Amino acid sequence: MNTRPIAGLAMTALLAGVAHAGPAVATFRVQMTVASSCAVTLAPTAIDLGTVTTQSSAVNYNGSTTLKVNCSKKTPFYIGLAPSDGNRNGKGAMLGARAGNGAQVPYTLYSNAALTRVWGNTATSTRRGNGVAGTGMAAADAVSFPVYAKVTNVNFMPDRYADTVTVSIHY
Structure with a gap:
């Protein structure tokens, strides 16, 4: 009985299986989410209307x-x-x-130097309302917004009057 051809075929089949092995392949992703963010980078200083004397008629202090x-x-x-x-x-x-002193000195806030655009607080994340709109520039570039205040009458008891205004940024 001749066993050489069978042994040769078995060895060839074994070598052929090793010679055709390929790499195993897988994939993955690199990802991140950049979230919108906003901040007041320069808080406004107080609007000081100065020292005034009592007036009985309308006088503008801006x-x-x-x-x-x-x-x-x-x-x-x-x-x-x-x-x-x-x-x-x-x-x-x-x-x-x-x-x-229960007196309250009324004032109005404006977004322009002509004092014609009242600046209020009806802005939302989707609309300007009576606020002011802007668009982010970049990480290091802040956008400036002037704020104006006007008092039209100072017929009040002598005192130091003040109020605090909150700035809200909706985005």
């Missing part, structure tokens, strides 16, 4: 400050300003510092 907002690149945002009394239409009231 002042301004600047706030800077930094939002993610190409992120649309809307800014609202809210006086401490919760008024959403850009009108607030400064309260006196003296005990027993």
